[in-house]
Amino acid sequence: MRNLILNTDSYKTSHFLQYPPGAEYVSSYIESRGGVYPATLFFGLQAFLKEYLSRPIDIVDIEEAEAVCLAHGVPFNRSGWEYILSAYQGYLPIEIEAVPEGTLLPTGNVMVQVINTDPQCAWLTSYVETALLRAVWYPTTVATVSRQCRDTIQRYLQETADTTDGLPFKLHDFGSRGVSSEESAALGGAAHLVNFMGTDTLSGILAARRYYSIDMAGFSIPAAEHSTITSWGQEGETDAYTNMLDQFSGDGRIVAVVSDSWDLWHAIDNIWGGELKTRVEQSGGTLVVRPDSGEPTEVVPEAIEHLMTHFGYRINSKGYRVLPDCIRLIQGDGVDADSIAAILAIMKQRELSADNIAFGMGGALLQRLNRDTQKFAMKASAICINGQWHDVYKDPVTDPGKRSKRGRLALIHDDAQGYQTVRADELGTRANQLMTIFRNGKILKEWTFEEVRQRAAQG
Structure with missing residues (x-):
């Protein structure tokens, strides 16, 4: 070839x-x-x-x-x-x-x-x-789609958050497994990194190193997938989450945990917001809860408000509610340029700051x-x-x-x-x-x- x-x-x-x-x-x-x-x-x-x-x-x-x-x-x-x-x-x-x-x-x-x-x-x-x-x-085209998402997220941050400092990490590349080849992952992954700094597409990082002389163009965090949670069994869900905190939480550290393997609302209300609430609050870092099913425009604001019920919130200078720094949410299912805009619009209507959320985007970023x-x-x-x-x-x-x-x-x-x-x-x-x-x-x-x-x- x-x-x-x-x-x-x-x-x-x-x-x-x-x-x-x-x-x-x-x-x-x-x-x-x-x-x-x-x-x-x-x-x-x-x-x-x-x-x-x-x-x-x-x-x-x-x-x-x-x-x-x-x-x-x-x-x-x-x-x-x-x-x-x-x-x-x-x-x-x-x-x-x-x-x-x-x-x-x-x-x-x-x-x-x-x-x-x-x-x-x-x-x-x-x-x-x-x-x-x-x-x-x-x-x-990948860079253009990524740029459109950046413009949308930036606009909502400007309208509902005190700062846009977190913008470079608001859209994470989840697309590597969904493309037609490793070369596509490399080129598309690098293209996304022109606009953002969050990625799980290692091939994109390598392309940026090889062709554009940058040592490290993107960053990631430890994160759970369904297999690592469900392998504990439904009766061991709390133990699975505890293990994630044991392994990866700490001062200034971020860990993401998929939380809908069985019942997202139970996970938020009774485990993260119940049994493990103090542990999360005292970790010194940030837990990122990841829903992975359902209609995003319904699940995302509801999940954020459930988290606020248990962890509280503050009102920022623009009048929007923000979770405490120890807890955030990432939406990685059903995400594209249009759904990002729709989710953020509904969050704004419900007086939820765009600060509360990051997005993960896969096939719609690199393949669709x-x-x-x-x-x-x-x-x-x-x-x-x-x-x-x-x-x-x-x-x-x-x-x-x-x-x-x-x-x-x-x-x-x-x-x-x-x-x-x-x-x-x-x-x-x-x-x-x-x-x-x-x-x-x-x-x-x-x-x-x-x-x-x-x-x-x-x-």
Whole structure:
């Protein structure tokens, strides 16, 4: 699966025979044409550049690709790939421009632009579309969904809490087991960490370390699952919870315990708020109770109020009720961007501060999305034939939303109008926000994870 030549769609292998005679350069771009959210948080291209485009192809790759393509029934451009191996030592002769990672870019704007750097390789620009577009749309869409959740939680904290200091840990990534591959967990997990610092997706932490030079991008806590509680038997439920406190509670420490294996209300009212109440209050740390079933908009506020009945609460400066620091709640079942907003809205109606809760999000964060969530596409927009540039575009009468851009592109920004995509030949003295980050196998600009986070926070 590591052969870059085969990291494409089958029909791409015949395209080297389809361009006009004299074709020298093809310029293509990637954009989010619209979708669920009005802006996208750009992230993930650097990982692809380091993992794939910084490695040269070799003769073994060419031999394998030829054998596969011919048996598969499609042409193979052996001379073209042998030329790349000979002239460029196997590195792809392409140049990639992109907006800085962490940029919150309104939809409908160019975020990546690609062109071949050798006139003998005009076919190469579109050949890499499959791998390059996939490398951009997935982590960017995860980062965008995560950002939407952050905006929602931040708004409710501002309205119902004294501080937003806890925001980085208000949405925890539970998505690793729900994605299609370990690489998806890595890229999506890292994308979430652009916005938050809570995760159980170790692969995302490793991706951030490997590709964005950060030692530790996210954090977690000891937490129970149903098997570790139910193995004690229903009659041993109190002992199971006591063991969690014995093992993991203490000054400044946080422990999460799933508490609905049998009866959530019994667990809150009689065990946490009864037999173990003093133990929780005197632990010096925080117990996080986790419901894991039921309708979240009903269970969450009810569970918080049950906890308040036993542990008390204070009224903050904005008039909302807050549990004591020793006890909190995390909702990790049925969580997505919409349910987070719905839960927090009901909590606000019941005068419960957003301070009381954190969220865990799994499949809806890393898997329940696709290329059309933000309508991503990569399209050719210009071709140079015998030294003359020509616009390339599509404008289907059956779907105006798929109209593509024309010409070599640039991205400008000003405080009045924000980001706008313009033709590169009309840029004039305005600064192009697209930066050349890759050329002929060399990464020319790298971003650290902290730089990406800071840019994303600025929005």
